[in-house]
Amino acid sequence: MKPATSKSLPTYSAAGFAALTSSLRHILHEKAVYPGVKALLRMNKPGGFDCPGCAWPDSKHPSVAEFCENGVKAVAAETTTKRVTAEFFNQYTVSELLQKDGYWLEQQGRLTQPMQYNSATDKYDPISWEKAFYTIGQTIQHLSHPDEAVFYTSGRTSNEAAFLYQLFGREVGTNNFPDCSNMCHESSGVALGESIGIGKGTVLLEDFQEAEAIFIFGQNPGTNHPRMLIELEKARQRGCEIVSFNPLKEIGLQRFTHPQKVIPTLLNKGSEISSLYLQPLIGGDFALLKGLIKVVLDAEAQQTGQLDWPFIKTHTTGFEQLKQDIEQTSWQEITTQSGLSQEEITAAATIYLKSNKTIICWAMGLTQHTHAVITIQQIVNLLLLKGNIGKPGAGVCPVRGHSNVQGDRTMGIVENPKKDFLADLERVFGFKPPQEPGYHTVEAIKAMHLGKVKIFVGMGGNFAAATPDTAFTENALRKCKLTVQISTKLNRSHLVTGEQALILPCLGRTEVDLQNGVPQKITVEDSMSMVHASEGKNQPASPHLLSEPAIVACMAIASLPHTTTDWNGLVSDYDRIRSKIEEVFPSFKNFNEKIKHPGGFHLRNSAREREWHTQTGKANFISAPLPEMELAPGQFRLMTIRSHDQYNTTIYGLDDRYRGIKGERKVVFIHQEDMAQAGLQAHDLVDIQSLDAQGTARRVTNFKLIPYDIPRGCTAAYFPETNALVSIDAVAHKSHTPVSKYIVVTLERSIR
Numbered sequence: 001m002k003p004a005t006s007k008s009l010p011t012y013s014a015a016g017f018a019a020l021t022s023s024l025r026h027i028l029h030e031k032a033v034y035p036g037v038k039a040l041l042r043m044n045k046p047g048g049f050d051c052p053g054c055a056w057p058d059s060k061h062p063s064v065a066e067f068c069e070n071g072v073k074a075v076a077a078e079t080t081t082k083r084v085t086a087e088f089f090n091q092y093t094v095s096e097l098l099q100k101d102g103y104w105l106e107q108q109g110r111l112t113q114p115m116q117y118n119s120a121t122d123k124y125d126p127i128s129w130e131k132a133f134y135t136i137g138q139t140i141q142h143l144s145h146p147d148e149a150v151f152y153t154s155g156r157t158s159n160e161a162a163f164l165y166q167l168f169g170r171e172v173g174t175n176n177f178p179d180c181s182n183m184c185h186e187s188s189g190v191a192l193g194e195s196i197g198i199g200k201g202t203v204l205l206e207d208f209q210e211a212e213a214i215f216i217f218g219q220n221p222g223t224n225h226p227r228m229l230i231e232l233e234k235a236r237q238r239g240c241e242i243v244s245f246n247p248l249k250e251i252g253l254q255r256f257t258h259p260q261k262v263i264p265t266l267l268n269k270g271s272e273i274s275s276l277y278l279q280p281l282i283g284g285d286f287a288l289l290k291g292l293i294k295v296v297l298d299a300e301a302q303q304t305g306q307l308d309w310p311f312i313k314t315h316t317t318g319f320e321q322l323k324q325d326i327e328q329t330s331w332q333e334i335t336t337q338s339g340l341s342q343e344e345i346t347a348a349a350t351i352y353l354k355s356n357k358t359i360i361c362w363a364m365g366l367t368q369h370t371h372a373v374i375t376i377q378q379i380v381n382l383l384l385l386k387g388n389i390g391k392p393g394a395g396v397c398p399v400r401g402h403s404n405v406q407g408d409r410t411m412g413i414v415e416n417p418k419k420d421f422l423a424d425l426e427r428v429f430g431f432k433p434p435q436e437p438g439y440h441t442v443e444a445i446k447a448m449h450l451g452k453v454k455i456f457v458g459m460g461g462n463f464a465a466a467t468p469d470t471a472f473t474e475n476a477l478r479k480c481k482l483t484v485q486i487s488t489k490l491n492r493s494h495l496v497t498g499e500q501a502l503i504l505p506c507l508g509r510t511e512v513d514l515q516n517g518v519p520q521k522i523t524v525e526d527s528m529s530m531v532h533a534s535e536g537k538n539q540p541a542s543p544h545l546l547s548e549p550a551i552v553a554c555m556a557i558a559s560l561p562h563t564t565t566d567w568n569g570l571v572s573d574y575d576r577i578r579s580k581i582e583e584v585f586p587s588f589k590n591f592n593e594k595i596k597h598p599g600g601f602h603l604r605n606s607a608r609e610r611e612w613h614t615q616t617g618k619a620n621f622i623s624a625p626l627p628e629m630e631l632a633p634g635q636f637r638l639m640t641i642r643s644h645d646q647y648n649t650t651i652y653g654l655d656d657r658y659r660g661i662k663g664e665r666k667v668v669f670i671h672q673e674d675m676a677q678a679g680l681q682a683h684d685l686v687d688i689q690s691l692d693a694q695g696t697a698r699r700v701t702n703f704k705l706i707p708y709d710i711p712r713g714c715t716a717a718y719f720p721e722t723n724a725l726v727s728i729d730a731v732a733h734k735s736h737t738p739v740s741k742y743i744v745v746t747l748e749r750s751i752r
């Protein structure tokens with residue numbers, strides 16, 4: 001495999017004109033023209049609302065329309081004029097709705113009023129808010145132990161709602177806060193916590209314009225963080241080297257056209273993004289990173305002065321162990337396991353060696369692997385060697401998913417809270433919070449399965465579809481006494497009900513949130529720890545919607561007869577929630593004042609200031625031997641990825657434009673020769689089967705083969721259709737993140 005040169009890159013580019021027309025189509029398709037366009041003009045601007053799409057930060061000087069195609073889709077989906085009404089629910093039994101796919105459910109529009117499942121008719125009936133809260137309150141008050149309650153959060157929830165939600169759960173008496181993060185960047189949090197003492201990225205947007213090299217591992221920003229391409233394009237144009245590591249040739253990492261430059265340059269082929277693009281095997285990054293480190297250490301051995309010795313001596317521990325570990329790792333092992341040649345790895349490492357300031361970005365291609373934590377720690381090792389943390393233009397950049405997933409964690413949505421934080425809650429709210437760790441996502445599913453969970457509350461998200469091992473998880477949810485879903489749109493989780501089930505419809509981010517007639521702001525924290533305000537202005541989708549903070553407060557009042565927290569007072573003015581946040585977290589000092597500043601404020605990051613809150617008090621080089629990763633003949637590695645027309649389990653459309661897929665989702669990307677070797681042809685239908693450690697087979701059927709530029713032995717397909725293949729026991733070491741990017745599978749021709 002040769003490194004791609006710019007000549008061999010396709011002349012297709014990400015974003016550009018096609019993106020613009022696709023955005024418009026989505027607004028039209030959702031019949032959201034007026035509310036949608038009105039909303040878009042206010043997105044990511046001071047006084048406007050934060051894009052409900054990804055967690056990439058806003059630029060300091062937003063242009064007229066700093067939004068991307070996929071942000072437009074997220075807004076169109078929320079501002080749609082279609083509605084799911086009581087009449088809709090009366091038309092279908094839940095069993096009938098279970099036959100519909102995620103795309104159809106999403107297309108039905110916004111939820112409009114609280115509904116309750118009626119098992120006698122197998123339909124949802126309208127219920128008043130009072131009765132709904134009473135049902136929840138009674139169930140919680142009659143638990144035999146608070147740990148029979150589970151409170152899930154998805155990362156769109158605002159800081160204010162998340163703060164109240166964790167307070168509510170802890171007043172109930174549990175730390176059972178599984179979070180979408182458990183399936184997402186948990187591995188990054190754990191890895192960075194051990195290595196540098198804080199589980200967040202250390203860079204700011206301005207660092208991208210100072211970096212001399214940017215390395216990107218396991219991320220597809222063209223689809224999932226399109227605004228990141230604007231920074232990458234600028235960086236590339238001023239000569240910054242950009243190196244991508246991805247088994248797939250993702251268009252967005254190759255070429256990009258800024259949407260606002262589209263009209264005058266329709267024939268523009270886009271600008272080059274990556275100066276070097278390498279395609280490792282799925283799961284090969286641990287070995288690849290060791291290879292990069294090996295080249296760097298060899299260079300130092302040949303000519304000293306390549307490493308930042310003053311930094312290593314003052315700020316780190318573990319260098320000698322790392323050196324030994326790397327000396328003991330052979331090139332043979334590195335090249336076999338990474339699927340890259342020594343020359344390719346050397347080419348990338350040479351760029352790293354030449355650069356004085358390097359940023360390394362990554363996303364799900366690294367975090368959803370058995371060896372995710374130790375792999376991410378090799379990224380830190382590589383950066384520490386040249387002092388690339390805590391200086392301008394350099395650092396770690398885990399690119400977060402949901403727009404407030406990082407903020408939810410900051411607010412205390414964690415299953416294993418720090419003792420100091422619990423003590424602060426006790427000081428401010430005067431109750432004794434539970435001290436025992438609660439369930440993370442996978443533990444919560446297992447506990448439900450064992451009948452240990454009586455009530456599941458989902459603050460957003462789509463638990464049934466986003467989690468692994470679909471059949472197992474759905475059975476688990478059905479064992480609850482009561483399932484409560486607080487949502488904006490219809491999804492599978494509403495249909496996989498406990499004995500009783502409630503749908504509580506809430507306001508979305510684009511909508512005005514009036515409390516006592518006064519419009520309220522909420523706040524979010526982006527991937528670079530910038531906290532800022534967001535204010536929706538659109539009319540709510542229905543007069544019956546409540547805000548997320550209001551729903552939490554009502555659940556709390558109904559469930560906690562002895563609470564001393566002034567839930568009503570807090571919700572009547574969100575400034576009061578923020579004052580409490582400030583009392584609990586000193587880093588939010590003057591919170592209400594600071595959010596008046598356009599663009600918000602930065603939460604201090606200790607590692608950025610070379611302060612290491614680790615056990616050793618230093619930044620740690622952490623090393624470990626490579627695992628065994630041999631597959632038997634006929635087995636493939638399968639990674640489950642996002643198409644361009646989806647937001648996690650929300651399916652906006654059936655195309656994956658950059659990968660050339662139109663009108664379908666049940667496809668498997670595979671190398672031409674692997675297909676031929678198996679006696680199969682393009683567009684043949686196959687069943688995909690996985691086998692877990694206990695020998696249990698899981699299967700999904702009728703997927704169409706698509707020959708693709710992907711390394712041999714590797715395949716890719718979309719989630720959530722393939723979640724049924726992920727065993728509940730397949731989780732990353734230490735972070736417990738489901739292994740969604742390395743499923744060992746076999747392919748068999750489908751029998752139709």
Ligand SMILES: Nc1nc2c(c(=O)[nH]1)N[C@H]1C(S)=C(S)[C@@H](COP(=O)(O)OP(=O)(O)OC[C@H]3O[C@@H](n4cnc5c(=O)[nH]c(N)nc54)[C@H](O)[C@@H]3O)O[C@H]1N2
Binds near residue numbers: 218247640
């Ligand atoms: N439009 C849109 N935006 C989104 C989302 C969405 O669904 N739609 N989801 C949001 C969320 S919650 C998240 S977490 C992010 C996700 O953002 P990404 O992490 O970009 O999402 P994935 O589609 O999972 O893509 C993983 C990428 O890693 C590559 N990859 C897979 N396995 C490996 C590996 O072993 N090694 C390497 N080097 N690469 C690998 C895949 O080819 C793919 O390009 O996006 C956020 N933004």
Ligand SMILES: Nc1nc2c(c(=O)[nH]1)N[C@H]1C(S)=C(S)[C@@H](COP(=O)(O)OP(=O)(O)OC[C@H]3O[C@@H](n4cnc5c(=O)[nH]c(N)nc54)[C@H](O)[C@@H]3O)O[C@H]1N2
Binds near residue numbers: 156466468642722
């Ligand atoms: N196989 C496989 N599985 C994966 C992944 C993968 O790459 N592969 N990725 C994982 C990742 S990274 C993540 S983050 C999870 C995502 O898991 P989740 O966050 O649970 O799932 P989403 O699909 O983002 O949730 C969509 C639903 O959220 C609701 N919603 C939207 N906006 C709002 C709002 O403002 N408020 C409220 N209350 N509800 C709202 C809507 O009803 C919508 O149907 O999935 C994980 N699952």
Ligand SMILES: [Mo]
Binds near residue numbers: 184400
């Ligand atoms: Mo995510």
